Amino acid sequence: MKSEQTVVSVVGLNHQTSPVEEREQLAFSSEEMAAAVARLGEALGGAVLLSTCNRTEIYATLTGGPSNTALLISMLNGVKGTAIDTSRFYAYQHAEAARHLFRVSAGIDSMVLGESQILGQVREAMSAATQAGTLNGTLSRLFHSAISAGKRARTETHIGRHAVSVGSAAVTLARNRLGDLAGKTVLVISAGSMGKLAARALAETGGAQIVVANRTLQRARELAAEMGRAAGAVALSDLSGALAGADIVISGTAADGFIVGPRDVQPAMAGRNGRGLLFIDIAVPRDINPAVGEIAGVHLFDIDDIEAVTASGMNGRQHEVERVEAIIEEE
CATH class of the missing domain: 3.30.460.30 (Glutamyl-tRNA reductase, N-terminal domain)
Structure with missing residues (x-):
């Protein structure tokens, strides 16, 4: 048989x-x-x-x-x-x-x-x-x-x-939405691989104030040090204060469960005089509760939203494929 x-x-x-x-x-x-x-x-x-x-x-x-x-x-x-x-x-x-x-x-x-x-x-x-x-x-x-x-x-x-990383695509999306990032404060949540990609893309773009947030403050400080004197670091436990001062938030921890929710964001939106807050969630599983996007003045994008940005990297590279x-x- x-x-x-x-x-x-x-x-x-x-x-x-x-x-x-x-x-x-x-x-x-x-x-x-x-x-x-x-x-x-x-x-x-x-x-x-x-x-x-x-x-x-x-x-x-x-x-x-x-x-x-x-x-x-x-x-x-x-x-x-x-x-x-x-x-x-x-x-x-x-x-x-x-x-x-x-x-x-x-x-x-x-x-x-x-x-x-x-x-x-x-x-x-x-x-x-x-x-x-x-x-x-x-x-x-x-x-x-x-x-x-x-x-x-x-x-x-x-x-x-010249391949675009997910981190650099997030930065491109931020620039597409807000224009020049000079003078903007960007909060990067994660000192892991995704956070590093985003922080490095920001540093290469130049002009933005980078703040790294991580559960372990030491790891946040280490990544901030790589970015130069203009970068700061905070512990994730101090997230509310960091959100209040941010113009853009790029998050990539892929933690088990949301790490940013409406209760974190609503206080940060008070006293901003109409200044909006842009969230770009590049984590899977997602870091940011989708309900955050329903808060007035908040614009929330996830990893699927940046696909159009990454598609631009295909231009002229079909021969390489x-x-x-x-x-x-x-x-």
Whole structure:
């Protein structure tokens, strides 16, 4: 009797298929990753979980074909206790699954074309699976090849040249809304990777007063020091005072639960003499309660709103995408 063939499958949702309201429900922090992939691996044998602000995907090896799709969607929903509709998910098997991962690793399936963060995130996903004991030989070869393709894409093409990061896109959105940022005070909530991207983009733009807020004041001070003498730092516990003095707030902590709500913002809006406050939430899960956007004088944007800004980075780079696609075919 012929044994069933082992199939590499991927199921996931991303910024193209699902809004941030749904993506945040399936977002896994680095602390959650190990336990989640271990739980998935118990049933699947081989599994890798990739979770970023753009996407959540599970790569698995199991027998069967398209029937695996419903199983994997059910497992993803189950591990988070969500009930996201199956229509939001995509699924690939065999060579198409491999090609999809290669495109992801190369940065051409991201909201920000050519962004470099994804390559490190693919490595982290593989590392988490290794630690959980769910990275089998098939998936190990696949992920190593995808990382190799991602490296080649960045060294052999210009796909990453002048790429906009999510952080720099947030700054561009702020400039589009308010014009020159000279003399403006920008509160950056997070001293982590997203906060650093935003703060560095602000520093490169010049003119704005940067204030970094973080749960750990020391980390906020360290990032502020990188930005130069014009930057300040506050602890997250002093958020209300920092909001009162800000013109723009860019937040990217991806904490579990909202860290900014109407009760934080309403006092900050008092005594501003009509001066508005612009919030740009680049976190997944979101940092800022959507109800904040209903407060008079407040304008709130989330990560899905900056897609139009990042799309401008595609101009003139379609040829580079084609070169990356050729590298993927070689791999």
